[in-house]
Amino acid sequence: MNSESSTDSDQILLNQVVGALDQSIEHLDGRTLSRLNQARHRALATPAHFRLLNAQWLKAGVIVAILFTLVNGWMMFSSPNIQTMAADDFELIIINEDYELMQDLDFFAWMIEQEHAS
Numbered sequence: 001m002n003s004e005s006s007t008d009s010d011q012i013l014l015n016q017v018v019g020a021l022d023q024s025i026e027h028l029d030g031r032t033l034s035r036l037n038q039a040r041h042r043a044l045a046t047p048a049h050f051r052l053l054n055a056q057w058l059k060a061g062v063i064v065a066i067l068f069t070l071v072n073g074w075m076m077f078s079s080p081n082i083q084t085m086a087a088d089d090f091e092l093i094i095i096n097e098d099y100e101l102m103q104d105l106d107f108f109a110w111m112i113e114q115e116h117a118s
Helices: 002-026 030-045 056-077 087-097 099-103 105-117
Strands: none
C-alpha cells in the first residue's frame, strides 16, 4: 500500500513540474524560443550513439595491449644462455663444501686424473 501512495505522489509531483514548465515556456520571448529551437535541432543532428571503435583512446589501448603481450611473450619464451659448468669450477665448488678433500691432495690429484682420462 505504501508503494502505491508513493507512485501516486510521484505522479502528482511530475504533473505539477510539467505544468509549471509549460507555463514558463508560454512567457518566453521570440529570441529565446528561437535559440531553444536551434539548440534542439543541433542536438537532434548529432549522432545518437558514440562510435566506440573510432575513439582514439581505444585504438591506443589496443596498441598498448598488443605491445605488452608481445614483450611479455618474448621475455617468457626467450631462454637465457645456459653455460655448462667447467670441470675446474665444479671442483672449486666441491672443495669449498668439503674441506677434508682439499687437505688430501693425493686424492684430489687422483680425481683430476680420472676425469681427464674419461
